[in-house]
Amino acid sequence: METILIDLEQERKDILKRYRKLLRTAKPFLKDTDAKMIKKAFYTSVEAHKDMRRRSGEPYIYHPLAVAQIVVEEIGLGTTAIVSALLHDVVEDTEMTIEDISRLFGKKVAKIIDGLTKISGKFEYGSSQQAENFRKMLLTLSDDVRVILVKLADRLHNMRTLDSMPRDKQLKIASETIFIYAPLAHRLGLYAIKSELEDLYLKYAEPEAYRDVARKLRETKTTRDRFIARFTEPIENDLQEAGFKYIIKGRPKSIYSIWNKMRKQNKPFEEIYDLFAIRIMIDAPAEFEREKALCWQAYSIVTDHYKPNPDRLKDFLSTPRANGYQSLHSTVMSKTGQWVEVQIRTSRMDEIAEKGYAAHWKYKGNDTKVRGNIEQWISRVRETLENGSGDRTAAIEFLDEFRSNLFTEEVFAFTPKGELKVLPQGATALDFAFDIHSEVGAHCMAAKVGGTLAPISYVLKNGDQVEIITSNKQKPNEDWLRIVVTSKARARIKEYLKEESRSYETDGKQIVEKKLKILGIEASYEVFNQLRAFFECKTPADFFYRMGKGYIQPDELKKFKKHKESKERKEKLNTDDTQDGKSFTKLLKNIHGERTDSDTLLIGEDMDKIDYKLSPCCNPIAGDDVFGFVTINEGIKIHRTTCPNAAELMSKHGNRIIKAKWESQRAEAFLAGLRITGTDRVGLVNDVTRIISNELLINMRGLTIDTKDGVFEGDIKLYVHDTSHLDMLINKLERVDGVFKVLRFDANLNVVH
Numbered sequence: 001m002e003t004i005l006i007d008l009e010q011e012r013k014d015i016l017k018r019y020r021k022l023l024r025t026a027k028p029f030l031k032d033t034d035a036k037m038i039k040k041a042f043y044t045s046v047e048a049h050k051d052m053r054r055r056s057g058e059p060y061i062y063h064p065l066a067v068a069q070i071v072v073e074e075i076g077l078g079t080t081a082i083v084s085a086l087l088h089d090v091v092e093d094t095e096m097t098i099e100d101i102s103r104l105f106g107k108k109v110a111k112i113i114d115g116l117t118k119i120s121g122k123f124e125y126g127s128s129q130q131a132e133n134f135r136k137m138l139l140t141l142s143d144d145v146r147v148i149l150v151k152l153a154d155r156l157h158n159m160r161t162l163d164s165m166p167r168d169k170q171l172k173i174a175s176e177t178i179f180i181y182a183p184l185a186h187r188l189g190l191y192a193i194k195s196e197l198e199d200l201y202l203k204y205a206e207p208e209a210y211r212d213v214a215r216k217l218r219e220t221k222t223t224r225d226r227f228i229a230r231f232t233e234p235i236e237n238d239l240q241e242a243g244f245k246y247i248i249k250g251r252p253k254s255i256y257s258i259w260n261k262m263r264k265q266n267k268p269f270e271e272i273y274d275l276f277a278i279r280i281m282i283d284a285p286a287e288f289e290r291e292k293a294l295c296w297q298a299y300s301i302v303t304d305h306y307k308p309n310p311d312r313l314k315d316f317l318s319t320p321r322a323n324g325y326q327s328l329h330s331t332v333m334s335k336t337g338q339w340v341e342v343q344i345r346t347s348r349m350d351e352i353a354e355k356g357y358a359a360h361w362k363y364k365g366n367d368t369k370v371r372g373n374i375e376q377w378i379s380r381v382r383e384t385l386e387n388g389s390g391d392r393t394a395a396i397e398f399l400d401e402f403r404s405n406l407f408t409e410e411v412f413a414f415t416p417k418g419e420l421k422v423l424p425q426g427a428t429a430l431d432f433a434f435d436i437h438s439e440v441g442a443h444c445m446a447a448k449v450g451g452t453l454a455p456i457s458y459v460l461k462n463g464d465q466v467e468i469i470t471s472n473k474q475k476p477n478e479d480w481l482r483i484v485v486t487s488k489a490r491a492r493i494k495e496y497l498k499e500e501s502r503s504y505e506t507d508g509k510q511i512v513e514k515k516l517k518i519l520g521i522e523a524s525y526e527v528f529n530q531l532r533a534f535f536e537c538k539t540p541a542d543f544f545y546r547m548g549k550g551y552i553q554p555d556e557l558k559k560f561k562k563h564k565e566s567k568e569r570k571e572k573l574n575t576d577d578t579q580d581g582k583s584f585t586k587l588l589k590n591i592h593g594e595r596t597d598s599d600t601l602l603i604g605e606d607m608d609k610i611d612y613k614l615s616p617c618c619n620p621i622a623g624d625d626v627f628g629f630v631t632i633n634e635g636i637k638i639h640r641t642t643c644p645n646a647a648e649l650m651s652k653h654g655n656r657i658i659k660a661k662w663e664s665q666r667a668e669a670f671l672a673g674l675r676i677t678g679t680d681r682v683g684l685v686n687d688v689t690r691i692i693s694n695e696l697l698i699n700m701r702g703l704t705i706d707t708k709d710g711v712f713e714g715d716i717k718l719y720v721h722d723t724s725h726l727d728m729l730i731n732k733l734e735r736v737d738g739v740f741k742v743l744r745f746d747a748n749l750n751v752v753h
Helices: 008-029 034-048 062-075 079-087 098-105 107-116 129-139 146-160 167-187 191-205 207-219 221-241 255-265 288-305 347-363 368-387 392-404 429-436 438-442 487-519 525-534 540-549 554-573 584-592 646-652 684-695 723-734
Strands: 246-252 276-282 328-333 339-346 410-414 420-424 444-449 452-454 466-470 601-603 626-630 636-640 657-662 670-679 700-708 711-720 739-746
Touching: 008 034, 008 062, 008 079, 034 079, 034 098, 062 079, 062 146, 062 191, 079 098, 079 107, 079 146, 098 107, 107 146, 146 167, 146 191, 167 191, 167 646, 167 657, 191 207, 191 255, 191 347, 207 221, 207 255, 221 246, 221 276, 221 288, 276 288, 276 347, 288 328, 288 339, 339 347, 420 429, 429 438, 429 444, 429 466, 429 487, 438 444, 438 487, 487 525, 487 540, 487 554, 525 540, 525 554, 626 646, 636 646, 670 723, 684 700, 684 711, 684 723, 711 723, 723 739
Parallel strands: 276 339
Antiparallel strands: 246 276, 328 339, 410 420, 444 452, 444 466, 601 657, 626 636, 626 657, 670 711, 670 739, 700 711
16 A cells, blocks of 8 residues: 655645635734634644544645635635634534633634534434534524525535545535535525535536536637627727726636536537626716616616617616625627627625625625615524424425525515515415414415405515405414415414314324224334324324324224234244344345345445345436435335436435445346437438347337427337447437437436436
């Protein structure tokens, strides 16, 4: 084994160099004793991590220094956040406590680090440690948003240095990033960080797609720059004549957003035309009305030269997004017949657009309306957290609800007295009622919108004036959960339903215990769990509720008794004492039975051959990049890393993800689908089927063909051995005269890749 020599003196110099760079960057923010506080935090962190190294072999202190650098340079935070970033792993990795941090650096820093410190301990099977960690971190959001901002800096640096991690860890971290942290950066207005997180996710989740788009962007850069120069020339001339101070940039869209558009529109790179946006940034006095007027004046200059698309004008000047984003967006037609997005904003607005929430504090007093929007959103997060159940099994549900609101736009509605209510897009009259007050929501039976009677399911539109009609006889029911979209409304409805269901649960449990006694079965937790499974209920409480409601009749417990006795007889006949002392992987073999064919999918840390099922949601075939997911009732399911559900599974249930890889080609057929498009001609179908059946001896399961106005489209479901077999077939079919494109799709779902 090769010995790696470490130059400790050189490392020490490098650490000091990074620390001095941090101080230089932070200098404009520093006051009084700030530099001393940062120095103290730096040396505390150095001491705490002195014997630790990252997986790459670098000293661990590089990481907190890098996070602190991102915090000050890319987010624009000050001393408290810098100190918190330097110390963010100290409590987790050393003997130092939150109390020690509070004594040495103050309560604010201690509170931020407490929010950043991961939860340890055991979690119930089926709940998510990541979701629980995330929930705890958010608990401090209502007090100090810097918790989230430092966490985003931490995640960004981890993603930038993901190369040294093993492939399975890369996938888990990348999936969690795209599932939660990129949307969170979006909501807080950190667009530069959001875009980089998305690009880095793609780099590790789909490396070939990432490299392909990046290469094509590099290849088209010269052409793109030439087009931007020609497009902006007449605009620049007029802006100068009008006396504007400005900067114009032509910014390419992120690799992830281009790839996402290619995937959604099912188009190659060459057919994605809006690859970039032109941004005009005006140097203007920070007076809201003056800024708006200058932006509209610049818009008028742009539309003097290029015809705008009236349906694509977005005014985020008058109604900023909840994260404070302000800009004027228009899409105009260039002289070459290409649509171009033009964004117009002031330099102040641009800094807020790039650095989000943190940038507002530079402009205190100038954008209280904008900052108020963000604080209103944070207030909604606080309500979600306060209303959320303390039960850890609810963590995933909380995470889903929180995440669903990260990308949503807002709708603005008014009370009869003219009070503005800002709700997520898609909110209903019932959401509006709960936003006014929980009791108003609970007794809401209808609404008047603009004087016209509307149902509680009415979806709000911008500018609606809503009056809520209540009745003491009205009360929430389960259907209401399908009507509302806000976390506050959902939490309140669930509270009412829970109170109602408790009485049914109590009644149901008494009925069950009485019936079990008659049947001669002991009423134990184990039996209640068996009853839950037999009647296909999620929890014993759910089973008692259904019994109390009368959905399950007491006499049906006789069927359970017969089933239980039959199962016990079978177990006696098949006594199996081989489970003692076996490893987890061997136990799985014993439960599911090891395959007798030449199984070449290796699973788990030990890369053993264990029984598995191929997931129908993505139809993996030999050669695909895959991972295993341990289900509760169906053993191990194999998914492709590009599966539509991969990010969610890895984010919510990281503890149930296991490594899996194909060892070599195997003589087994996998179902795959191919979508062929081209120009119709006589004999095309014959040529296609001849290659499939005669040349490559592939069995087809189904063939669907549609031709319209000379365009041919066919879906073929067939059996292949592995990805190389499929690639060979695609290459041959693409060479058939008239065939334009051949794409793989999941044969069970018709999802095109």
